[in-house]
Amino acid sequence: MSERILLVDDEPDILQLLSFNLREAGFEVEAVGTAGEGLAAALRARPAVLILDLMLPDMSGTEVCRKLRADPATGDLPILMLTARGDEYDKVLGFEVGADDYVVKPFSVREVVMRVRALARRAQERTQARAATEPAKSLAWRGLSVDTVRHRVTLDGQELSLRPLEFKLVATFLENPGIVYSRARLLEEVWGITAEMNTRTVDTHIRRLRERLGTHGEAIETVHGFGYRLAPP
Secondary structure, three states: OOOEEEEEOOOHHHHHHHHHHHHHOOOEEEEEOOHHHHHHHHHHOOOOEEEEEOOOOOOOHHHHHHHHHHOOOOOOOOEEEEEOOOOHHHHHHHHHOOOOEEEEOOOOHHHHHHHHHHHHHHHHHHHHHHOOOOOOOEEEEOOEEEEOOOOEEEEOOEEEOOOHHHHHHHHHHHHOOOOOEOHHHHHHHHHOOOOOOOOHHHHHHHHHHHHHHHHHHHHEEEEOOOEEEEOOO
């Protein structure tokens, strides 16, 4: 059975364009034009990925995210935000309320399809990992610990709730200490998309991840002119 994508946008041309291309990529698509319809559809039958416009006529996309994250049935639903504005504030706000990724309009349809496919794959990997019965495999940096088998992260013994992409980022650095990752390489290895896409999304995610890690945010070190690496412990 193909995976179902829920698309919420009030622009008919975008609904038609993305619906067609996602179906061509092998997905089932349900497309609606309001936040209310989107919330109802997500709760009625959980989609593999939600594509959500930031600006909707009845409710903002950020408010939709808050409501979905507050409901246990949709708390970990992968959400790709579409925004007509590329302001850093909008991007950070989207991540604050629970978006997993974002694409700025006007966008490349191919990029949207690739990001949707990557989100669906990471969510499936996480579900399988949570059900794993094999022994834990832990990586550590000071008080930061990552269980790569069950996709769990703890800070000084307290479990930290990270989005699937945030988990993949921190696990990548801890699994490869000392290796400098360029933004393009992180896009390929963590996002699963080609380096021709905009690499600024990497900087935004790294900044957000550092905030989530609090006092352990310094684990991810900037190598100016090159990219990022795990700092020496």
